[in-house]
Amino acid sequence: MTTTTSPAPAPGTDLHAVTAAARAKGRNRERWASARTYISAVVIIVWCLLPAYWMVVTAFREVAFTYDPTPWFTHVSLENFETAFSTERGNRFGQALLNSFIISSVTTVIALLIGVFAAYALARLNFRGKFLILGVVLGASMFPGVALVTPLFQLFTNLSWIGTYQALIIPNISFVLPLTIYTLTSFFREMPWELEEAARIDGCTQGQAFRKVIMPLAAPAVFTTAILAFISAWNEFLIASQLSNSATQTVTVAIASFAGSQPQEEPYTAVMAAGTIVVVPLVILVLIFQRKIVAGLTAGAVK
Amino acid sequence: MSTETRARSAEDPNNPKSTGRSPKSNKALKEVGEDRRAATQGRWATILIAPAIIILGIVIVYPVINAIIMSFQADAGLDPETGLFTEGGFAGFSNYTGWLLQQCGGPNGTTVACSPGTLGAQFWEAFGTTFYFTIVTVALETVIGFWMALIMSRAFRGRSLLRASVLVPWAIPTAVTAKLWFFIFAFQGVINAVFNTDVLWTGSEGPARWAIIIADVWKTTPFMALLILAGLQIIPGDVYEAAKMDGASTWQRFRHITLPLVRPALMVAILFRVLDALRMYDLPQIMTGGANGTTTLSILVVEQIRQGFNAAAALSTITFLIIFIVAFIFVRFLGANAVDAATTSTRAG
Numbered sequence: 171m172t173t174t175t176s177p178a179p180a181p182g183t184d185l186h187a188v189t190a191a192a193r194a195k196g197r198n199r200e201r202w203a204s205a206r207t208y209i210s211a212v213v214i215i216v217w218c219l220l221p222a223y224w225m226v227v228t229a230f231r232e233v234a235f236t237y238d239p240t241p242w243f244t245h246v247s248l249e250n251f252e253t254a255f256s257t258e259r260g261n262r263f264g265q266a267l268l269n270s271f272i273i274s275s276v277t278t279v280i281a282l283l284i285g286v287f288a289a290y291a292l293a294r295l296n297f298r299g300k301f302l303i304l305g306v307v308l309g310a311s312m313f314p315g316v317a318l319v320t321p322l323f324q325l326f327t328n329l330s331w332i333g334t335y336q337a338l339i340i341p342n343i344s345f346v347l348p349l350t351i352y353t354l355t356s357f358f359r360e361m362p363w364e365l366e367e368a369a370r371i372d373g374c375t376q377g378q379a380f381r382k383v384i385m386p387l388a389a390p391a392v393f394t395t396a397i398l399a400f401i402s403a404w405n406e407f408l409i410a411s412q413l414s415n416s417a418t419q420t421v422t423v424a425i426a427s428f429a430g431s432q433p434q435e436e437p438y439t440a441v442m443a444a445g446t447i448v449v450v451p452l453v454i455l456v457l458i459f460q461r462k463i464v465a466g467l468t469a470g471a472v473k
Numbered sequence: 474m475s476t477e478t479r480a481r482s483a484e485d486p487n488n489p490k491s492t493g494r495s496p497k498s499n500k501a502l503k504e505v506g507e508d509r510r511a512a513t514q515g516r517w518a519t520i521l522i523a524p525a526i527i528i529l530g531i532v533i534v535y536p537v538i539n540a541i542i543m544s545f546q547a548d549a550g551l552d553p554e555t556g557l558f559t560e561g562g563f564a565g566f567s568n569y570t571g572w573l574l575q576q577c578g579g580p581n582g583t584t585v586a587c588s589p590g591t592l593g594a595q596f597w598e599a600f601g602t603t604f605y606f607t608i609v610t611v612a613l614e615t616v617i618g619f620w621m622a623l624i625m626s627r628a629f630r631g632r633s634l635l636r637a638s639v640l641v642p643w644a645i646p647t648a649v650t651a652k653l654w655f656f657i658f659a660f661q662g663v664i665n666a667v668f669n670t671d672v673l674w675t676g677s678e679g680p681a682r683w684a685i686i687i688a689d690v691w692k693t694t695p696f697m698a699l700l701i702l703a704g705l706q707i708i709p710g711d712v713y714e715a716a717k718m719d720g721a722s723t724w725q726r727f728r729h730i731t732l733p734l735v736r737p738a739l740m741v742a743i744l745f746r747v748l749d750a751l752r753m754y755d756l757p758q759i760m761t762g763g764a765n766g767t768t769t770l771s772i773l774v775v776e777q778i779r780q781g782f783n784a785a786a787a788l789s790t791i792t793f794l795i796i797f798i799v800a801f802i803f804v805r806f807l808g809a810n811a812v813d814a815a816t817t818s819t820r821a822g
Contacts, residue, residue, distance in 0.1 A: 210624045211631065215638045221691060222641050224663065225653050237659075239666040284524045291521035295514040303522060310529050312745070312800065314752040316771040317793040318532075320778055320785045321539040344532040351525060405646040407755045412775060422648035426759045438656045445649040456644040457637050464636065467643075467696065468703035 222449070229443040236438050250443035259429045262416060263444055266424035273335055273410075273420060274403035277342040281350040281399050286392065289354030294363065304355070311348035315408045318344060323412055333415040341409045346399045353398060356469035357391035394462040397455060404452070421448050537793070540786040544568050548781030568787035572596045592777050596788070599773045600795075602766060605682070606757075607750040610689045615743060617690065618697030625698065626705045639695040647692060651759035654688035658760075681765040685756050692756075693749070697742050704738025705731070744803045751796050770795070 231238065232245040255264050291297075292304060318341055323332075331337040365387070369379040410420040425448065428441045456463055547564035567584070570576065575594050577587040587593035625635055642650070657663050658674035665672060674684045708731065716726050754771035757763055763772040770792045777785035 204629065207624060207627050207629050208631075210620070211629070211635045214621055214624060215635055217691070218638045218642050218695065221653055221657060222645065224657065225649075228656065237661040237666070239663050284528055287521040288525035291518040295518045295521075296511060297515040297518040300518075303526070306526075306529070309800075310533055312748040312796070313533055314771070314789075314793055314796050316752060316754065316774045317540060317789045318536050319775065320782060320789045321536040321543060323778055324543070324782050325536070325539065340532055343528060347525060347528060347532075401644065405648070407646070407648045407759075408771065408775070411758075412778065422646050422755075425652055426648045428652075436656075436659070438659070441652050442656065445645075445652060448649055449645050452644045452646075453641055456640050460633075460637055460640060463640065464699055464703075468700050 225442045226446050228439055229446040231439055233439050250439040253440040254444040261429055263424050266419045266421045269418050270404055270421040273338050274400050276339050277346050277403040278396055278399040281343055281346040282396055285347055285350035285354055288351050289358055292355045293358035307348045307351050311345060311352060319409060319412050326413060332413060333417050335418060337413045338410055338418060342403045342406055346403050349402060350395055350399050353395045353466050353469050354391060361387055390462060394466040397459060397463060398466050540790055543783050544787035544790050546783045548783045568784050572788055572791060592773060595768060595773055599768045599770050603751060603769045606753055607747055609686055610750050611743060611746050613690050614694045614697045614746060618694045619701055621698035622701035622705055625702050639698060642692050643695045647755040648759060650688055650692045651756045655760045658684045675761050678765040681761050681767050685760055685767055688756055697746060700742035701735065701739055704735040708734045740807060748796055748800055751799060
């Protein structure tokens with residue numbers, strides 16, 4: 171690791187000797203640096219938001235103007251949202267929204283119920299094999315979903331589970347649970363657990379200390395982890411595309427296979443409307459809990 | 474928890490019970506107390522962690538063992554020569570060698586080179602495509618992500634707006650991202666309109682790969698940037714001040730302070746992204762369906778499932794092993810220690 175120490179000022183160095191010209195040069199350089207920061211920031215913001223903006227603009231555009239490159243809202247119409255929910259062409263977007271909601275919620279609740287205890291043990295208790303278990307959890311979170319699809323497809327076909335919610339919830343747990351444990355462990359590690367002790371000394375019972383001190387402290391961590399877990403379950407595509415049928419299809423699968431009026435025609439505007447419906451609540455949720463989510467995303471990975 | 478209370482009182486030097494003992498016996502008592510405490514904690518840990526391990530065993534280990542067993546069975550099917558139905562049965566390593574040597578079942582149990590266009594003939598191509606995507610996307614995401622992280626780490630007005638907008642691509646599901654970029658790259662789409670080109674983006678080799686790479690970079694660079702940013706933020710500012718005083722240039726400060734200090738976080742971020750990219754499925758599947766040189770290993774597995782479980786199981790096991798080997802190389806030789814990173818706290822003490 172590079173450590174830099176500042177040595178004593180070289181002999182003869184006099185701060186007053188710095189000329190006004192040099193100072194002006196420094197100010198200019200600072201101004202230029204700050205201008206560069208702003209330009210870069212604008213470039214990043216535009217790059218990140220422009221495609222998403224284009225999705226929303228297209229979602230509100232009449233079908234006849236699908237390919238109109240006008241960058242603002244023109245030929246505004248709500249027909250695409252009607253088309254998105256219409257079941258005429260065999261699309262079941264409304265049903266898919268409900269399916270995704272049920273599957274992601276159940277997955278999140280199960281993963282949290284099990285994950286909270288495991289994370290508490292990993293963060294707070296000393297025991298042998300802790301590193302091994304953390305390694306297993308991490309390994310599991312990077313496990314390729316495609317390695318599960320083949321055996322599960324056969325297994326669930328034999329059990330006649332294709333088209334049931336459990337056929338989608340169980341594989342989702344395989345990647346949501348490790349994520350939950352991993353994130354909660356790093357959150358719990360950062361919590362001021364001394365306060366529990368302090369409350370006990372002040373006369374709280376163990377139960378009171380847990381209810382009045384630990385729960386309020388842990389709640390934001392658990393909530394943030396729940397959002398992360400929900401989003402990752404909501405975004406799952408590979409397993410859902412193989413192990414669902416038209417009744418249990420999730421939104422990601424529904425959007426990917428959205429059918430137009432003709433087989434060869436891609437109903438772009440309706441797909442963008444469906445995408446907007448899926449994305450807007452997520453984005454609002456993420457922006458509200460921005461700080462917490464960034465902390466949760468990067469928890470453990472870095473610290 | 475009486476054991477724990479006892480252990481605590483033994484540890485506490487101000488505890489009236491422990492006064493009046495010789496320092497030696499006090500120390501011995503303390504050790505006994507710590508042993509007991511560790512034992513209690515171990516018991517509790519087992520109880521608390523067991524459900525998670527059991528569930529992971531059911532949802533991951535059981536299917537994987539199942540897949541490995543399946544991979545040594547032959548797929549039942551029709552003999553191409555005689556047209557008769559052949560039973561499966563034990564196949565040894567033939568499913569594996571079939572993929573690796575690109576050999577398909579020939580007449581009377583012999584093997585022949587797979588004819589072009591069949592799934593069996595695509596293994597090495599898919600392998601190459603997967604690594605091409607992985608190397609190109611992760612390299613781009615690392616460089617762009619580092620740049621984004623450096624900008625985000627600066628103090629300026631509007632920084633929170635920047636951090637918020639970076640989260641937008643991350644929050645959009647990959648399936649929606651794929652459809653969105655598919656539309657942007659459509660022949661009559663906005664890219665061709667703005668740049669006045671007639672490129673068949675998702676319909677021709679080369680551009681198809683780049684369309685997928687661009688979509689992937691858009692979607693996942695923010696994640697990379699946030700991980701690197703978190704790494705940057707734990708570098709104390711006075712280190713930079715000191716280097717500045719010593720006359721280190723911007724480049725020198727980046728090269729000799731930022732890079733070495735952010736390296737552990739960077740390696741973990743790259744590890745996460747590499748493992749993620751190696752299992753890439755959603756973007757190519759939705760944008761091109763694997764056409765035009767964009768079939769990744771994951772796509773090949775899913776296509777094979779419809780044609781034979783056992784060969785698909787062998788291929789998914791191969792894919793899993795490839796990812797495992799890459800992860801091992803990263804952790805063992807490149808020092809990406811994610812477990813360490815997860816267990817070291819930022820809080821002092």
